[in-house]
Amino acid sequence: MSDIYRALGDATRRRIITMLKERSMTQKEIVEAFDISQPAIKKHLNVLLEEKIISATVQGKYRLYNLNLDMLQRAYNEMLHFIGELLDDQLASLKNYVEKGEMQDGES
Amino acid sequence: MSDIYRALGDATRRRIITMLKERSMTQKEIVEAFDISQPAIKKHLNVLLEEKIISATVQGKYRLYNLNLDMLQRAYNEMLHFIGELLDDQLASLKNYVEKGEMQDGES
DNA sequence: ATTATATATAACCAAAAGGTTATACGTTGG
């Protein structure tokens, strides 16, 4: 199974995703948007490529990266499903206090 | 803000969460369900506590852990929001298959 | 052809993550 949690688990990668949500970008453009080096960005891109959340098209000397929306959708669906399952079981009582915006027991 | 991705990023933690979905458990019970040491489990519990995904109530020498459903609800909402934004931006048709739970074009 | 530009990769490093064992602490039962 692909480890979607790994791909989304890093803030830089999530920011890249958010950027690519707006428009496709070359690696150079992405690099310029961050304060870290080109190889560092490339590694993040490689992770996202491995998980198939983005893909790249070659354009001369450029690599144009774009979101794989369906895969990103799957990734989030999987997470939502995980959480959702947890919530379903006790959703009735949860709904109640969520709406009231109050906790039932103390916190550390 | 809490980093839900960090918390969910580890398989052991996800399993703990799944277990706590069924019922609250003492640390001892949780430890016995895994093949790793008590301190290792404790570290995972600490991560989940930090992210406020679980909470613990003291009962004598026991610590009873239980899910913080409202926090999971928040995580769920956050993720939905992220995806929703994504869909709004680019792809109305994607919304369709998300709701129907099926793809519209082939995938690797 | 040579140079400039965009990307890829190699080698390295520090810090974080996930585990271990040993041990201290807190509570309860005999």
Place this chain on the structure above:
DNA sequence: CCAACGTATAACCTTTTGGTTATATATAAT
């Protein structure tokens, strides 16, 4: 009180992660 049990913490180890710099490769432009 003391022993046993559940939990917490300290010290340590290894692997992974996220970063670095230096350099190689591929395409474009002059």
